Amino acid sequence: MEQKSGCKPVHVSLGCFFFLCFSALGLSAERLCTVPAGPVTVPENNTVDVLVVKISLSSDVSLSVSVNPEDLFYLRGDVLMVKRGLDYEALSSPTLVVWVQCSRAGSTSINESVEVLVENINDNPPNFAQSHYVLEVNELTAVNSSVGLIQATDVDSEPLYYRLESATDKYFRLENVNTPKIVVKSLLDYDVVQKISLVLHVQDTFNGSASNEPFFTSVASITVHVKDVDNRPPWFQPCLRTSLGTAKLCVSTGYKGRVNLTEKEEGPLVLEPGPLFAKDGDKNRSEQISYRILRGNEGNLFQIDEETGNITMTKAADMVGPITLTVLASQVNNRDQFAVTQVTFEVMKKSRNPPRFERERYEGFIYSNSVPESTILRDRSTNRPFRVRARDEDFASGVNPDVKYEVQYSSYVNVTSDGFVILKRVVKTESFALQLRAVDATTGESGTAALSVQVIPAVAIPSDSSVGYRPGDMALLGLIMAALLVLCLIVIGFLISRLWKRNGSMEKICECLGPCLRSARPWTGHRDSLQYTNNGFQNEGDVSGRRGNNVVSRRGRVHHCSTCGVYTNHVSTPNPSARTGRKGRVDDYDRADVIKRRRKEGQKTVWFKQIEDSSDIEVEIIPDTVGRVEEETEEELEMDAVVRDPAAPLREMGNENREVGEQQDTQEKMVSQQEEEH
Numbered sequence: 001m002e003q004k005s006g007c008k009p010v011h012v013s014l015g016c017f018f019f020l021c022f023s024a025l026g027l028s029a030e031r032l033c034t035v036p037a038g039p040v041t042v043p044e045n046n047t048v049d050v051l052v053v054k055i056s057l058s059s060d061v062s063l064s065v066s067v068n069p070e071d072l073f074y075l076r077g078d079v080l081m082v083k084r085g086l087d088y089e090a091l092s093s094p095t096l097v098v099w100v101q102c103s104r105a106g107s108t109s110i111n112e113s114v115e116v117l118v119e120n121i122n123d124n125p126p127n128f129a130q131s132h133y134v135l136e137v138n139e140l141t142a143v144n145s146s147v148g149l150i151q152a153t154d155v156d157s158e159p160l161y162y163r164l165e166s167a168t169d170k171y172f173r174l175e176n177v178n179t180p181k182i183v184v185k186s187l188l189d190y191d192v193v194q195k196i197s198l199v200l201h202v203q204d205t206f207n208g209s210a211s212n213e214p215f216f217t218s219v220a221s222i223t224v225h226v227k228d229v230d231n232r233p234p235w236f237q238p239c240l241r242t243s244l245g246t247a248k249l250c251v252s253t254g255y256k257g258r259v260n261l262t263e264k265e266e267g268p269l270v271l272e273p274g275p276l277f278a279k280d281g282d283k284n285r286s287e288q289i290s291y292r293i294l295r296g297n298e299g300n301l302f303q304i305d306e307e308t309g310n311i312t313m314t315k316a317a318d319m320v321g322p323i324t325l326t327v328l329a330s331q332v333n334n335r336d337q338f339a340v341t342q343v344t345f346e347v348m349k350k351s352r353n354p355p356r357f358e359r360e361r362y363e364g365f366i367y368s369n370s371v372p373e374s375t376i377l378r379d380r381s382t383n384r385p386f387r388v389r390a391r392d393e394d395f396a397s398g399v400n401p402d403v404k405y406e407v408q409y410s411s412y413v414n415v416t417s418d419g420f421v422i423l424k425r426v427v428k429t430e431s432f433a434l435q436l437r438a439v440d441a442t443t444g445e446s447g448t449a450a451l452s453v454q455v456i457p458a459v460a461i462p463s464d465s466s467v468g469y470r471p472g473d474m475a476l477l478g479l480i481m482a483a484l485l486v487l488c489l490i491v492i493g494f495l496i497s498r499l500w501k502r503n504g505s506m507e508k509i510c511e512c513l514g515p516c517l518r519s520a521r522p523w524t525g526h527r528d529s530l531q532y533t534n535n536g537f538q539n540e541g542d543v544s545g546r547r548g549n550n551v552v553s554r555r556g557r558v559h560h561c562s563t564c565g566v567y568t569n570h571v572s573t574p575n576p577s578a579r580t581g582r583k584g585r586v587d588d589y590d591r592a593d594v595i596k597r598r599r600k601e602g603q604k605t606v607w608f609k610q611i612e613d614s615s616d617i618e619v620e621i622i623p624d625t626v627g628r629v630e631e632e633t634e635e636e637l638e639m640d641a642v643v644r645d646p647a648a649p650l651r652e653m654g655n656e657n658r659e660v661g662e663q664q665d666t667q668e669k670m671v672s673q674q675e676e677e678h
Contacts (some may be wrong), residue, residue, distance in 0.1 A: 032104055032109075033056060033100070036054075039334050040052055040117070043118075044085070044086045044087055045085055046182045046383060049083075058104070061102050061103065063075050064100070069096045080100065089155050089156075094117060094118045096118065097113055097116075098113070098114040106552075124154065125204065128150065133220060134225070138227050142184065143185070144184060147172070150180050161204075162177060165199035171184065172185050180202070182222070187246060190226050190228040194330075197224075198224065199219060199222070201218075228284055232337070233338055234330065234337065235339060236250075236276070236278045236329065238354065250283070252341050253273075254343065255272065255343045256343075256344050258443065260348065263316050267678045268310035282676070287334070289329050290307065295326045296325040297325055302323075320349065323344070323345045328340050343642055353444065355390040355446065356392075356447045356624040357448070358390075360449055361450045364453045365378075365455075365456050367458050372425055373422060374423045376453060385420055388405070390419075390447055405437070406438075412425060422639055427453075430454075435449070521565075554623065
């Protein structure tokens with residue numbers, strides 16, 4: 001409500017006058033009534049018949065309201081009441097003075113004043129002058145600059161509290177909570193945003209929702225229009241947009257074209273990736289652009305249209321090679337806004353023949369369940385891949401290395417540089433058609449051919465085993481190999497443990513087989529090894545005279561080794577001393593001597609014995625216990641002899657060597673005589 005202003009009414013002044021007069025007269029008179037001292041507070045917006053104050057009276061005293069501001073009060077007996085609700089905002093003054101007259105017959109009447117204070121209550125919301133505001137902001141407006149002040153009014157109280165809705169304050173903020181000045185928060189860009197909607201809230205109590213006091217709010221909507229400014233140069237099209245800090249750029253890769261040597265082309269030259277064209281970098285601005293060739297046009301071979309940017313030839317080129325032009329595009333109204341690019345022309349000899357496919361129409365096949373990367377097939381019966389080739393008659397071999405293949409009007413397949421057609425995605429139709437294009441990358445000339453692909457049943461799909469192993473197969477193979485490796489390790493460990501437990505038996509086997517294996521080796525010239533050579537087989541040519549010896553050596557018997565239980569098939573040379581009984585003593589002597597020498601050398605003793613009336617040779621392995629007592633006795637005697645004569649062992653060793661040599665010579669002679677007898 002609007003608060004009224006003005007002077008006190010006339011009846012208030014009169015009440016004060018009567019109060020002064022009657023107070024002077026009543027000092028000497030009797031006190032008829034009494035009013036409580038001090039002002040009485042009454043809140044606004046109260047209901048009717050609200051008690052203001054109770055007046056104390058003497059007997060036979062009557063009361064009346066002599067001064068009633070705005071006719072708001074009345075008496076009910078000795079109680080001063082309010083007729084209707086009070087509105088703080090509607091009153092001329094928040095303090096009201098009511099005069100009450102006290103009268104009694106035969107006495108002088110007196111007047112008492114009652115001061116009533118109307119208490120203001122927050123019962124009105126704050127209000128904006130408008131429900132919607134529109135602001136315009138330049139996109140180059142600096143950060144922390146103010147763009148507008150939007151305030152609300154409230155007849156109840158001050159100050160008011162403002163806030164911007166959090167979802168819309170990306171670009172703007174308020175200066176503070178009590179000042180609704182809208183300030184730029186971040187840089188604006190017309191290309192990004194052209195219109196921003198804000199919601200401004202006002203509240204008459206700070207954080208009123210958290211208190212028990214009544215509070216009121218109001219809302220106003222704000223629309224901010226961002227104005228475009230000429231702040232960007234022309235951009236050649238097409239270009240790649242990028243940012244450099246807060247600056248927006250659009251980079252062009254330039255243009256390319258081709259012209260023939262000694263030939264002038266008429267009309268605008270064809271360029272790639274498109275015609276020379278530039279547009280204003282500011283969005284929704286259509287500044288006029290003009291074009292110029294800055295450099296590279298030596299000899300004035302080319303000229304450019306300033307308005308359209310079309311490049312034409314003024315004369316034919318007389319030299320093979322690239323020609324690079326630097327072209328400028330600038331705004332007509334603002335030459336400071338400009339951009340440059342390069343246009344490269346390749347001058348080449350004219351091609352006489354474009355690429356041509358071997359056939360105008362082709363037919364291929366594909367299985368219905370073929371996966372991507374499968375090859376289109378040449379026919380139904382075989383799995384030969386389909387391949388296309390384009391010939392260029394400008395080359396003697398017909399093969400142009402600059403020919404590139406393309407697929408048109410189909411998304412099912414791709415074509416490789418070698419002309420193979422590869423499936424790109426699963427086919428869901430019975431057939432599809434496409435167009436193949438062969439392009440000369442140098443001249444731009446091209447040729448086309450049609451390809452129709454038929455989808456055939458999947459039963460004829462070849463196995464993938466000829467291609468290679470799948471990852472799953474390789475993983476399975478690896479698991480099998482690992483299992484086999486573990487099994488082999490277990491077997492080897494088991495064998496090693498068994499051999500470790502039976503180490504003694506193995507030593508016996510080695511002791512038993514060692515001499516047999518050594519005796520089977522040929523004569524090496526060592527006299528102390530007691531091995532013999534069959535002279536009948538030294539010359540392979542002399543076979544008839546020594547046939548008997550050959551038969552004897554092949555008729556060897558298999559004998560059992562008494563020490564370790566191993567059977568041997570060793571065949572030895574006959575013993576010449578075994579033929580007569582007279583030489584038995586010699587055998588025993590030789591046998592004991594051999595046992596002695598072998599035991600000193602740590603070898604097994606093997607004795608070769610010939611059976612009477614037979615050409616067979618029996619091999620006997622002499623146990624280790626035989627002759628051990630004699631050896632020990634002899635060794636003790638030898639030790640005593642060494643003590644008495646330290647040089648004796650050396651002499652005995654020499655004598656033994658001579659004896660052994662003589663015995664071996666004797667045995668060789670006996671063997672030789674036996675061979676002659678046979």
